[in-house]
Amino acid sequence: GAGVSQTPSNKVTEKGKYVELRCDPISGHTALYWYRQSLGQGPEFLIYFQGTGAADDSGLPNDRFFAVRPEGSVSTLKIQRTERGDSAVYLCASSLATSGRTNEQFFGPGTRLTVL
Amino acid sequence: EDQVTQSPEALRLQEGESSSLNCSYTVSGLRGLFWYRQDPGKGPEFLFTLYSAGEEKEKERLKATLTKKESFLHITAPKPEDSATYLCAALSSASKIIFGSGTRLSIRP
Numbered sequence: 001g002a003g004v005s006q007t008p009s010n011k012v013t014e015k016g017k018y019v020e021l022r023c024d025p026i027s028g029h030t031a032l033y034w035y036r037q038s039l040g041q042g043p044e045f046l047i048y049f050q051g052t053g054a055a056d057d058s059g060l061p062n063d064r065f066f067a068v069r070p071e072g073s074v075s076t077l078k079i080q081r082t083e084r085g086d087s088a089v090y091l092c093a094s095s096l097a098t099s100g101r102t103n104e105q106f107f108g109p110g111t112r113l114t115v116l
Numbered sequence: 117e118d119q120v121t122q123s124p125e126a127l128r129l130q131e132g133e134s135s136s137l138n139c140s141y142t143v144s145g146l147r148g149l150f151w152y153r154q155d156p157g158k159g160p161e162f163l164f165t166l167y168s169a170g171e172e173k174e175k176e177r178l179k180a181t182l183t184k185k186e187s188f189l190h191i192t193a194p195k196p197e198d199s200a201t202y203l204c205a206a207l208s209s210a211s212k213i214i215f216g217s218g219t220r221l222s223i224r225p
Contacts (some may be wrong), residue, residue: 004159035215040211040217040218041218042120042159042203042205042215042216042217042218043121043203043205044215045214045215055211056173056211058212091160094182098131104150104162104165105150106162107152107159107160107162108156108158109157109159110158
């Protein structure tokens with residue numbers, strides 16, 4: 001079956017512009033995560049959705065970052081007034097969220113964002 | 117503060133030379149310890165989840181173990197195709213997921 005997909009694969013923008021990054025999770029996965037990964041570092045948690053609602057957005061670095069998941073499937077990460085420091089690979093992951101033991105997360109290939 | 121530290125940062129082995137990667141964690145109320153493999157330009161690929169000290173899991177040439185303070189990823193008789201970055205991540209009781217910086221493993225034929 002299809003895995004997690006992310007579009008675009010690469011995005012180059014200018015400082016101050018607005019960008020949207022899209023994530024299509026695995027069908028039936030109710031949990032969706034966004035991470036940011038800089039070169040040589042592990043993924044850094046940004047936000048977690050359970051269904052349509054953001055269950056934990058404590059990783060969003062500031063109010064320029066916002067994410068939505070209006071129908072509980074596709075999610076969009078939105079970054080306003082981009083800064084050069086926002087350049088990174090943005091990863092999306094999904095999992096079957098159940099109570100009890102934690103299910104593994106399946107990651108997409110990421111969107112490489114470059115802010116000039 | 118919750119923290120996950122991986123060592124070494126990079127490891128170069130000869131094909132067939134077994135070794136171990138370390139993941140030390142300081143996490144309140146560990147709910148799960150995860151290992152992932154990441155190839156260049158790709159997202160992390162799930163390998164294992166460990167839930168409690170003493171637990172072990174194996175997959176081909178890889179075996180993951182867990183203690184109360186650290187996890188090891190043992191690689192036995194590695195092949196060049198095992199070259200990748202190996203990431204560990206810890207899930208705390210507050211449902212926070214913290215990744216380490218990874219170990220870049222390179223296997224020479």
